[in-house]
Amino acid sequence: MKPCSFSHISLWVFVGFYLASLAFPSVVQAYSADDELAAQNNNSVKASAEPENILNNKVPLPINARILSLLSLVQQNDQKNTVQVTGVLLQLEEINSTFNAAEQYLIFLIHGLIEHHAQQDKQAIAWLEKTLNLRDEIPEKQLYLPEFSEVNLIFARSFSALGDFKQAFDYKKKYIRNGYQYFEGTRADKVKELNITYATDQKIKQNELLANQNKIKRLKIIAAENKKFAQQRNILILVITVIVFFILLLRQIKVRKKLKYLAKVDSLTNLYNRRTLFEKGAESVDIAVNEKQSLSVILLDIDFFKNINDNYGHDIGDEVIIIIAELGSETMRSRDLFARLGGEEFAGILPGVGCAEAKAIAERLREKVASKDWSEFNIKEQLTVCIGVACLEQVEPNFDALLNAADIAMYYAKANGRNRVYQFNDESQNYND
Numbered sequence: 001m002k003p004c005s006f007s008h009i010s011l012w013v014f015v016g017f018y019l020a021s022l023a024f025p026s027v028v029q030a031y032s033a034d035d036e037l038a039a040q041n042n043n044s045v046k047a048s049a050e051p052e053n054i055l056n057n058k059v060p061l062p063i064n065a066r067i068l069s070l071l072s073l074v075q076q077n078d079q080k081n082t083v084q085v086t087g088v089l090l091q092l093e094e095i096n097s098t099f100n101a102a103e104q105y106l107i108f109l110i111h112g113l114i115e116h117h118a119q120q121d122k123q124a125i126a127w128l129e130k131t132l133n134l135r136d137e138i139p140e141k142q143l144y145l146p147e148f149s150e151v152n153l154i155f156a157r158s159f160s161a162l163g164d165f166k167q168a169f170d171y172k173k174k175y176i177r178n179g180y181q182y183f184e185g186t187r188a189d190k191v192k193e194l195n196i197t198y199a200t201d202q203k204i205k206q207n208e209l210l211a212n213q214n215k216i217k218r219l220k221i222i223a224a225e226n227k228k229f230a231q232q233r234n235i236l237i238l239v240i241t242v243i244v245f246f247i248l249l250l251r252q253i254k255v256r257k258k259l260k261y262l263a264k265v266d267s268l269t270n271l272y273n274r275r276t277l278f279e280k281g282a283e284s285v286d287i288a289v290n291e292k293q294s295l296s297v298i299l300l301d302i303d304f305f306k307n308i309n310d311n312y313g314h315d316i317g318d319e320v321i322i323i324i325a326e327l328g329s330e331t332m333r334s335r336d337l338f339a340r341l342g343g344e345e346f347a348g349i350l351p352g353v354g355c356a357e358a359k360a361i362a363e364r365l366r367e368k369v370a371s372k373d374w375s376e377f378n379i380k381e382q383l384t385v386c387i388g389v390a391c392l393e394q395v396e397p398n399f400d401a402l403l404n405a406a407d408i409a410m411y412y413a414k415a416n417g418r419n420r421v422y423q424f425n426d427e428s429q430n431y432n433d
């Protein structure tokens, strides 16, 4: 009963002391200064101020798992377990003689516990005292662990059982202080760990935020590039469309110009055609009338041209027409106009030229044709032309009248033997086929 009642009282004392130490750590320090375990207490108080330094200064020694399970079994204070533990412990000690300090410490504790449970508290204390020599070899951090700290509790119980309450009180106090130190150290570790986790989480979140911001930036850049690309593409399409439009417009203008030109010229000889002849003729008459200038017209028809076609073919006939056109053009002055009236008929408009001069020009042309060598076309006959000449002062002042007068003169020349130039006059005007 004695140990029991002591345990009861001492438990309340220790609980009170523990709570006080939590609430007033300075009181604990003051009390500890007078204690015979001052040195150790100083360390403990120091540890309470900086618990993480004490608990983290060295790496804990490894512990054989079987030793821990034996300790756990013997703590249960079961007679059956105790016998089993004693046997296994002996085996273990026989097999392995090289335990580290921490393992040896726990083995001494197990022995002490066994003796304490067997109420052999003197032997228990003897075993437990062996642990004191090992304390310097074990990291301080490890000594604060509950299984190591239990040595103090068993000490206290054994001393209490032997009636040495002073020792029992001191060891119990030490046990509670160790528990407090362990709790504080663990709490500091936990706080540190939580701080690290929090800082890591913050860092991860910041990184995620930065990554998202970068992603948004990249997306914005891509969107801007796409927009720029779309604008450039649209500009390119516009430029190409405008270029194509201008090319088509230029081609259209060119085609229209060509059509206009083709509408004006004769495709075989490249001379102005009948339509242009009449347009230019009317203009020339107007100018001549307005400016009171001379104007003459000549009308040329190839003699017996049908025979050329019949004897040498239509292609040779075309060649003859082309040659006559060239001879007519080269005989004209730059301001004159020589055109193909149709078939084998040609007309020349000679501005500023009177009747006599026009007849002389026509005569030169007739001679050129008459003296032309046609052997390159295998034409044996000598080709000739008839030319009728008319001038403005002889007729009504319009181009139809002028051309008609030249036509009459040309027919007069035909009627009078061909290869001739006739000028329109009273005689030719009266000519009747």
Ligand SMILES: Nc1nc2c(ncn2[C@@H]2O[C@H](COP(=O)(O)OP(=O)(O)OP(=O)(O)O)[C@@H](O)[C@H]2O)c(=O)[nH]1
Binding pocket: 301, 302, 303, 304, 305, 306, 307, 309, 313, 314, 315, 316, 317, 318, 321, 342, 343, 344, 414
């Ligand atoms: N090769 C060729 N022949 C043409 C062309 N245009 C008209 N002719 C021919 O020219 C000939 C004209 O014949 P005619 O009107 O009888 O006159 P001609 O034979 O010259 O006789 P005269 O004028 O009386 O001397 C016809 O045979 C037409 O077919 C042409 O562009 N090329």
